[in-house]
Amino acid sequence: MLEIRSATKSFGDVLAVDQVSLRVEPGQMVGVIGRSGAGKSSLLRLVNRLVSATSGDILFEGRSISGLSGQDLRAWRARCAMIFQQFNLVNRLDVITNVLIGRIGTAGTLPVMFKHFSTHERGMAAAALDRLDLLPQALQRADTLSGGQQQRVAIARALIQNPKLILADEPIASLDPRNARLVMEALRTINKEDRMTVICNLHTLDAARAYCDRIVGMAQGRLVFDGAPEALTPAVIQEIYGGADDETVDESLTSTIVARHRVAGTAEPRVVQSAH
Amino acid sequence: MTMRAETAGKLPASTHSERISAFEEHYRSARNLKRLWTTLYGALFLAALVGSILVSDFSITGLLIGLPKAWNYIAGTLPSLSLSNFWADLADWYWGINYWLRLLVETILMGFVGTALGGIVALFLCFPASRNLIDNTAIYFVSRRLLEFFRTVPELVFALIFVFALGLGPFAGVLAIAVHTAGSLGKLFAEVNENIDPRPIEGVRAAGGSWAMIMRLAVVPQALPNYASYGLLRFEINVRGASALGIVGAGGIGQDLYVAIRQFEYTDISAIMLLLIATTAIIDITCETIRHRLIGQDLTTGH
Amino acid sequence: MxxxxxxxxxxxxxxxxxxxxxxxxxxxxxxxxxxxxxxxxxxxxxxxxxxxxxxxxxxxxxxxxxxxxMIPPTDGGAFLGYCYAMLETLAMAFLGTLIAAVLAVPLGFLGAKNLVPNRLFHFGLRRVFDTFRGIDGLVWALIFVSAVGLGPFAGVLAIAVGDLMVFSKLFAEAIENVDRKPIEGVRAAGGSGIQTMRLGVFPQVFPVMMSHVLYFFESNVRSATILGIVGAGGIGLALSDRIRINNWDEAAFIIVMILVTVAVIDNLSRRIRMRIINADTGRK
The missing domain is CATH 1.20.5 (Single alpha-helices involved in coiled-coils or other helix-helix interfaces)
Incomplete structure (x- = not known):
């Protein structure tokens, strides 16, 4: 069980995460929604310890992970696998080696320097790729794959980490609707079949509604909503997405509104079609 | 948006002629400033020129006397080859070919071993010398200064020191090349590292990789083609450099060239120089082909 | 799980x-x-x-x-003498680079494919440019010391000859890379051949050439510091003398002087190069 106790992260004067407290039970699939810059990404990075909290504490199965360092920190990172918006694969390595990177958290330094992995580890990587329908591409270079395939390689990498928890940071924001659906379905299957806890940052309400058991809304670094998808009323959505502009948010238009925010904010707009 | 708001606020306040005169005023001051800089640079340049001529005893008469002398010297090194007796003349010119070829092989080997050893050291030093890969400022600072020291002290000075410490011969020369190469390649490698895509680094770190693993799996695969390309370029330079190290007794063909020049064995000078030119040309062309293939490969399968 | x-x-x-x-x-x-x-x-x-x-x-x-x-480095009471030798080194690098650059301009125009479209001529000239790179500057210095005698003049010639062909090649490449449009513009406005060169080609090529020249000046300062070892003047002569008579503390002093001078020259030249490049993009 993951427990975040009033975690705060500031970058200079900017409060990215502001006193967030959250408990996630094993086997849940949690969608974190909010506008760009609401602190969703920083929250996941705090859990994986890619960044350290300014104050507050994070506990996993009763043990604090805030003070971990060295080998313990690496082991913790291996236990909570991370999936990124831009996949973060090593382009010039082949797919199977990219998946095997999932094993380095517990591996010795010398074998890794020679990219040596045991037969058992290679078997795990091959099985994970097979599960995601990517076994035929195992020996291709990662950058020859499409975006959706690359994200599935990243999921395979996460799987062979034997994680207790998967953190997915905008896994579908760079994908077209069809690939986005494939990736979300893969995450949902892992959640259901392996009883894996998944925390997933999403821009779009419809994807969150379609795939998650529980939705957490963030705005300006604060937790503003925590509940079942059905509890997302127009007023709540207004609070999460409306922000300071006081523009009216019509739920039937969430996808387009999200797309418009992305035009104003960062990358290219993507509209994720809901799966039902 | 803000820019438009500013100009929109200003526009109605000024008339057409006011704007033209304002522009001319601005243009005039910009032009004057530019003229000032040009004059300043010109004056600096002239001062440097006059100073240099004074200090280096350079004079037109010196040039007029010196250039024909230099030309006569170079012309004098050329052998007399006759068509009727061509092969015998050639054999006479290249009387020492076996010995010279041996020295040439030694020169190339010196360049190779020096580049390889220096490259290995550079490979170890380039990661702590890359700003994006190291958090510890002290380590970064020390590795940067060390690389700077290695490449700023002239190779020949290292050669003089190593000849004193290790005795005459190619070993001293190779060490001098290696130290200088470690400095220059280390700096270039670090620059390559600083320009790589940071996302794979984050990916490997998030999977639980240690610092060494991140370097091996996220940094090296991206930077390797550039390392190889710079290494080959350095090899070309080092073979040239190795040919001069013999002058201070550090091995290679330079030693024999030095003797030939000092003892005025004219045709030997041209014979050895032509050998050197041919060797470096062959190495240059070979390395250039390999480098183009390395980079071409990257362009077709990478992005 | x-x-x-x-x-x-x-x-x-x-x-x-x-x-x-x-x-x-x-x-x-x-x-x-x-x-x-x-x-x-x-x-x-x-x-x-x-x-x-x-x-x-x-x-x-x-x-x-x-x-x-070597510790501590001392100047042995000859600090001013070393400074003068260092000036001599800088002067050798400056004059050598300048002569090479001035002579390389016409050669560069001759070697540019787009201005002299004879392929055989172009190929032959390029090979000549390449050939001379095979000889290290120190070997040239050795030869010129033999030809014109000891002293900085031999050093100037060695640097000039060593760089001339490399400059010619770089200049030729810079000329080949010019943008055609301004040239056509000047020609369309009725410019003569010389005017086309002056107004269409020169403004584009000049910053590139200057940046090459400055870069080579930096590297020539480094190489000029050692030319004295074979008798071509400058600080290298003093250095090799001190090493020969095992005066290592004074040798160390000279090495430190070289390091400082090279660092200062590098810094200055980098700033000027930045200025030229910025002015260039600013004009566009």
Missing amino acids: TLTITHGEIARLRRSNPEIFRRPLAERLREWGLWLGFAALLAFGLWWIDASPLRIWNGLSKLGFLVVL
């Missing part, structure tokens, strides 16, 4: 995808061959140059002894 995999499953995957577990023999052989070849060549080279751990060990103690001798 852990991902488990049975031996049977591994065996099945290994049968269907053997290359995931072990790369094909040919590929492995090629890789091993390359590494072994490299290692063998390195070992052969080390054997040839007579490198041995014992020699390094003996050398190290001597090197340590040297370092002790």
Whole structure:
């Protein structure tokens, strides 16, 4: 069980995460929604310890992970696998080696320097790729794959980490609707079949509604909503997405509104079609 | 948006002629400033020129006397080859070919071993010398200064020191090349590292990789083609450099060239120089082909 | 909740995808061959140059002894003399670079494919440019000392001759890379051949040439510091003298002087280069 106790992260004067407290039970699939810059990404990075909290504490199965360092920190990172918006694969390595990177958290330094992995580890990587329908591409270079395939390689990498928890940071924001659906379905299957806890940052309400058991809304670094998808009323959505502009948010238009925010904010707009 | 708001606020306040005169005023001051800089640079340049001529005893008469002398010297090194007796003349010119070829092989080997050893050291030093890969400022600072020291002290000075410490011969020369190469390649490698895509680094770190693993799996695969390309370029330079190290007794063909020049064995000078030119040309062309293939490969399968 | 995999499953995957577990023999052989070849060549080279751990060990103690001798560096009362020698070095680098650059301009125009479209001529000239790069600057210095006598004049000539062909090649490439549109613009406005060069080609090429020249000036300052070792004047003469008579503390002083001078020149020249490049983009 993951427990975040009033975690705060500031970058200079900017409060990215502001006193967030959250408990996630094993086997849940949690969608974190909010506008760009609401602190969703920083929250996941705090859990994986890619960044350290300014104050507050994070506990996993009763043990604090805030003070971990060295080998313990690496082991913790291996236990909570991370999936990124831009996949973060090593382009010039082949797919199977990219998946095997999932094993380095517990591996010795010398074998890794020679990219040596045991037969058992290679078997795990091959099985994970097979599960995601990517076994035929195992020996291709990662950058020859499409975006959706690359994200599935990243999921395979996460799987062979034997994680207790998967953190997915905008896994579908760079994908077209069809690939986005494939990736979300893969995450949902892992959640259901392996009883894996998944925390997933999403821009779009419809994807969150379609795939998650529980939705957490963030705005300006604060937790503003925590509940079942059905509890997302127009007023709540207004609070999460409306922000300071006081523009009216019509739920039937969430996808387009999200797309418009992305035009104003960062990358290219993507509209994720809901799966039902 | 803000820019438009500013100009929109200003526009109605000024008339057409006011704007033209304002522009001319601005243009005039910009032009004057530019003229000032040009004059300043010109004056600096002239001062440097006059100073240099004074200090280096350079004079037109010196040039007029010196250039024909230099030309006569170079012309004098050329052998007399006759068509009727061509092969015998050639054999006479290249009387020492076996010995010279041996020295040439030694020169190339010196360049190779020096580049390889220096490259290995550079490979170890380039990661702590890359700003994006190291958090510890002290380590970064020390590795940067060390690389700077290695490449700023002239190779020949290292050669003089190593000849004193290790005795005459190619070993001293190779060490001098290696130290200088470690400095220059280390700096270039670090620059390559600083320009790589940071996302794979984050990916490997998030999977639980240690610092060494991140370097091996996220940094090296991206930077390797550039390392190889710079290494080959350095090899070309080092073979040239190795040919001069013999002058201070550090091995290679330079030693024999030095003797030939000092003892005025004219045709030997041209014979050895032509050998050197041919060797470096062959190495240059070979390395250039390999480098183009390395980079071409990257362009077709990478992005 | 852990991902488990049975031996049977591994065996099945290994049968269907053997290359995931072990790369094909040919590929492995090629890789091993390359590494072994490299290692063998390195070992052969080390054997040839007579490198041995014992020699390094003996050398190290001597090197340590040297370092002790070098500390503290002293000028031996000849600081002003060293400064003058350093000025001589800078003057050699400056004049050598300048002469090479001025002479290389016409050669560069001759070597540019787009201005002199004769392919045979172009190919021949380029080979000549390449050929002269094969000789190290120190060898040129040795030759010019023999030809015109000891002193900085030989150093100036050595630097000029060593750089002339490299400059010509770089200038030719810069001219080949000019943008056609401004040239056509000047020509369309009724410009003559010379005017086209002055207004269409020159403004584009000049910043590139200047940046090359400054860069080579930097590197020539480095190489000029050692030309004195063969008698071509400058600080190198003083340095090799001190080393020859085992005055290591004074040699160390000169080395530090070289380091400082090179650092200052690098810094200045980098700033000027930045200015030129910025002014250039600003004009566009």
